[in-house]
Amino acid sequence: MSDFRDDILLDEDDLLFADEIVDGVTPFDGPDAAVQGSVRLKRWKILIADDDEEVHSLTKLVLTEFTFEGRRLEFLHARSGRETVEVLAENPETALVLLDVVMETDDAGLQAVKRIREELGNSFVRIILRTGQPGQAPEQEVVSTYDINDYKAKTELTAQKLSTTVTSALRSYRDIRAIDRNRLDLKRITRVSGDLLGCQKSEDLARLVLDAAVGLLGENRDQGTVSGFFSEGHKGVDRMLAGVGDHQECRGENVLDVLDEGFIRTVDTALMVRNPNATEWGFCASFLSRCGIVSRLVLRTHGMIDETEIKILDVLVSNARAAYDNLHLNRELQETQNEMILTLGEVVESRSKETANHVKRVGRYAQCLASLAGLDQHDADLLLHAAPLHDVGKIGIPDAVLMKPGRYDEEERGIMKEHARIGWEILRNSRRELFKAAAIIAYQHHERWDGRGYPCGIAGEDIHIYGRIVAVADVFDALSHARVYKPAMPVEECLQILRDGRGAHFDPRLIDLFFENIEDFLAIYTELADEDVAPVYTADPELVCL
Secondary structure (H helix, E strand, O other): OOOOOHHHHOOOOHHHHHHOOOOOEEEOOOOOEEEEOOEEEEOEEEEEEOOOHHHHHHHHHHHOOOOEOOEOEEEEEEOOHHHHHHHHHHOOOOOEEEEEOOOOOOOHHHHHHHHHHHOOOOOOOEEEEEEOOHHHOOHHHHHHHOOOOEEEEHHHOOHHHHHHHHHHHHHHHHHHHHHHHHHHHHHHHHHHHHHHHOOOOHHHHHHHHHHHHHHHHOOOEOOOOOEEEEEEEEOOEEEEEEEEHHHOOOOOOEHHHHOOHHHHHHHHHHHHHOOHHHHHOEEEEEEEOOOOOEEEEEEEOOOOOOHHHHHHHHHHHHHHHHHHHHHHHHHHHHHHHHHHHHHHHHHHHHHOOOOOHHHHHHHHHHHHHHHHOOOOHHHHHHHHHHHHHOOHHHHHOOHHHHOOOOOOOHHHHHHHHHHHHHHHHHHOOOOOHHHHHHHHHHHHOOOOOOOOOOOOOOOHHHOOHHHHHHHHHHHHHHHHOOEOOEOOOOHHHHHHHHHHOEOOOEOHHHHHHHHHOHHHHHHHHHHOOOOOOOOOOOOOHHHHOO
16 A cells, blocks of 8 residues: 655656766666676665555666666565565565555554564665555654664655665665674684684695685675686796686696786786785785795786775785795794604614615605505605604614624624614604604514514504504615615515515505505605616516516
8 A cells, every 4th residue: 555646756857867877887787787897796686665566666767777886776576564574585685675564464564674673683674664654653653663774754755855865775784784794704804814824735825815805805796706816936936826716727827827917017016016006906915924935815806996895805914924924934844844854864874874865765655655555645744754764763773783794693683673662762752743653663664464573573453554554665675775784686576575575574455555556666766766876677567566
């Protein structure tokens, strides 16, 4: 029911504004977007809720050319209070409801207000009550009882006043959403900052930063209008670690091969001077670790980013820089630790006249076999760095025994066996995961699958998987390279010894995996061959395969 009078709403003078076009705004094909420059902006959704069809038609006619901040209107329609709630439930981003009080019942509009605020929990949408019977719903009583934002008699709403009322409502909606968005953005940044600090790889950090940045920019843009990448410079090459939009499939590529030189210069200039004009095309930021590694975040939005978005992105970047620096410091510490471990292993091996490459090969063999055996990447990498300490206990073995060129007698053999226990004692009290793993390896890599090994004589799966893996790696390398007490064996003979030890000396599953992937191990053998020593295998398939 409505007294919405045509002669008042459509006064000829009031309709003059319909021919005015906001500068820089042109229609965009499709129901839900407007174009400002090259930026697709979502339309403001307005719900017309009234049981009078003329009200729908005339309201839409008056507001057809209306724009606010470069965005036009998308009209939704409801003819009852119940339908009003249903439409809002399906379109929670609606900015404004022009709501009739009297529809299927005398208070249908008022009941719809309660359901919108309470059932839907929608406190953002601006609600303007319009009534043709003000006495039936007194203004003061309605405003104090119901959570509405304006109350208008339909006789008040000339075309010009309707435009003014809608502008005021949209401005209010924009500000409320901006406040809420800032709250949610800061909450999102706080959450992602914790994840950033936990990153162990540059690629993981790059993906998190890029996804968070795109999420912060996506509120008022259509999906797909933000493109960007996170790159890292290494050895003079700037490679993309992660990409989105146009650069989604560019991971690992050289930035110079993906972007045109002109845009690269634009980014470089923006990073050097932090020119506000850079926001005409997007946003960029650089990351410099104290280790001297430089990375870049580049986002292209094909249009202006507002100051609020820039400030939020700056907060994200500030937190990401701290995480990025922390990641590279941790990496440097880890690499320093690994280098010290490798050096210690090399020093120990050099006492028995073995080459430094022995510990490197054992580490690589162990890493490869661990991956094949189903251990995760973390454990495989742990073995790479812990296995070089498998013989650290030899530091406690007298030179007369350690460097004896001939076979040991029983007493000497007993002394030599003590190196497993000595290595365990040296390493076992460490709280570091790597040294704990190294202690297990030092203690158990001479145990045998059949229980006839040392120092404990344990068997089968009672031997830690680390010990079983390094047992295969160490024996293969020891047989295939010269020692003070023996020359190197041809690889074919070494492989036959490993076959013969399947199920006796070695875990049969590991031996099967070793031979099924023998090319990988022979590649390591060749890559880390001792200097001036040529590889001595023929790769005869009859001998290489089980």
